[in-house]
Amino acid sequence: MSALDALRRPRARPTLPENGGPGSRLLEVSGLTTRFDTPDGVVHAVNGVDFHVDRAEVVGVVGESGCGKSVTIRSILGLVRPPGRVVDGTVRFDGVDLLGLRRTELRRLRGKEIGFIAQNPFSALNPVMRIHRQFGTILAAHGAKSDGEVRDRARAALADVGIAGPDRVLDGYAHQLSGGMAQRVVIAMAMLLNPAFVIADEPTTGLDLTVQRQILDLIRGLVREHGRSMLLVTHDLGVVAQYCDRVVVMYAGKVIEHGTVREVLNTPRHPYTQALVRAIPRPGRPLVHLTGRLPDLVDYPTGCPFRARCPHAFEPCGHVVPEAVTVASGQTYWCHLPEERPEEREAVR
Ligand SMILES: Nc1ncnc2c1ncn2[C@@H]1O[C@H](COP(=O)(O)OP(=O)(O)OP(=O)(O)O)[C@@H](O)[C@H]1O
Ligand SMILES: [Mg+2]
Incomplete structure (x- = not known):
């Protein structure tokens, strides 16, 4: 039995949209280089990274802890803060040079065009704001007019991620949620504006094995169903075999191999x-x-x-x-x- 067969469970082929241009280039990263200036010296976190993601494709990024997966993603999303800096490279998303965008333009793009699911849902949720208001903040920036409209759209988004009784969640705070529920809420927020591209950075860390699979199945379902593309960071080649079309292997801030899974x-x-x-x-x-x-x-x-x-x-x-x-x-x-x-x-x- 090959490594792939050993890992892969049978799965249905994805249905791709007829007019979504599957296969055409959506994200192209070239020469991406990010450093951190620290008292101990310059950390060479990302060193000339090249890879791409096509439309309707799920690409995994693997490599051991500290190899630069998260910094690569943060660099793509314009989320690197001092002492970090992107010093070289280009990131083209749907023809737009992301590194050349202003911060406000990038913020608009995140959420609307690119949904981001972070490693720790509790760091992505505001601990002192009711969940309903957090949905409201995202939707207000994108034209929601009334509280009723926010609630309707948030309810629908929570139903999509399998949350029954969405009002209880909406009226509560993040700390009242289990890890799995909190990650579902974060996924609902990431998908709220119907982005074409989803980036998930180890979205199931800290969850127990059964919940991990449920969350990954859920994310893949939402991605495939709408013909979206995804970059999925994981430590686990089993997850790559199960959920990805192609894989990018990183080592010491470089891509050392990529190809189909x-x-x-x-x-x-x-x-x-x-x-x-x-x-x-x-x-x-x-x-x-x-x-x-x-x-x-x-x-x-x-x-x-x-x-x-x-x-x-x-x-x-x-x-x-x-x-x-x-x-x-x-x-x-x-x-x-x-x-x-x-x-x-x-x-x-
Ligand atoms: N704010 C920072 N200051 C200094 N160095 C940093 C900072 N953030 C990240 N680094 C360094 O950049 C390198 C890459 O880190 P990164 O978080 O991208 O690793 P990773 O592959 O995501 O690891 P993990 O699998 O543990 O999440 C590491 O050596 C890390 O110590
Ligand atoms: Mg990481």
């Missing part, structure tokens, strides 16, 4: 991706965990950032940054290991 999980090409795939629990096979840690992002290594943990590192890895290698199918990886040593790439299967 099928290709990347069945034939991972970068030794880091191979290590992640080996760490997927599978019947009859021992778990193999990657040892070592991410490099110091202040004293960023020369050459390949993965080389200190790489079983195949050889001479050029220490001083030459690998260039992108794209195979015919479009799967792309950044590694010096020559294709003529395929046994090393095959070892994972």
Whole structure:
């Protein structure tokens, strides 16, 4: 059984809208570079990140803790605050250069064009404002005229995320909600203005396993049903296999491999991706965990950032940054290991 088959549960094919232009480019990130100036030095959090998301596509972003997933997303959304700064790159969303927008323009775009579901719902909700007023704040900025209209639209949004008895939720505060309910409310808010694109940054952290699946099923349902696109950040390759079309693998603030989920999980090409795939629990096979840690992002290594943990590192890895290698199918990886040593790439299967 392949890694992919081991992870994937049967699922229905998505229904795509006929006129939504599925397949055309929606988000294009190139050369994105973000630094943090700290007393210990400059943190190289995001280092020339390139990837894209097409319409009606769900793209996963994976990589271990601290590899720059959240900073990448915050950079795209214009949410990096000092001491952080985006120092280079372009982010084009539906033809618009997001990095060139003013803060107010970006704020309008977030919510209306891009729905954001953050890691911790309680940090996304205001603890001292009734939920109803929080819906009102979002809707007022987008033309809602009356309290009644806010309540009607909020009720409908809460019904969409499976909340029965929405009035009780609307009249209460965030702390009265369970983690799963709070995340449903945040999802309802993210979808409220019917955005074409949803970004979810580890939306199920801290929830128990059953609720995690319910929330992910819910998000995927809302995304697929409306032909939306999504960027889904997760630690879990099982979630990628189950919910995503393509995957972007990050390491030390760089993309080190991307491709369709099928290709990347069945034939991972970068030794880091191979290590992640080996760490997927599978019947009859021992778990193999990657040892070592991410490099110091202040004293960023020369050459390949993965080389200190790489079983195949050889001479050029220490001083030459690998260039992108794209195979015919479009799967792309950044590694010096020559294709003529395929046994090393095959070892994972
Ligand atoms: N405000 C900040 N000041 C300094 N460094 C920061 C700041 N925010 C993030 N970083 C650094 O940027 C790097 C990338 O962090 P990021 O939060 O993007 O990781 P991540 O991949 O999202 O990790 P996780 O899976 O744990 O959420 C880390 O080394 C982190 O310490
Ligand atoms: Mg994060």
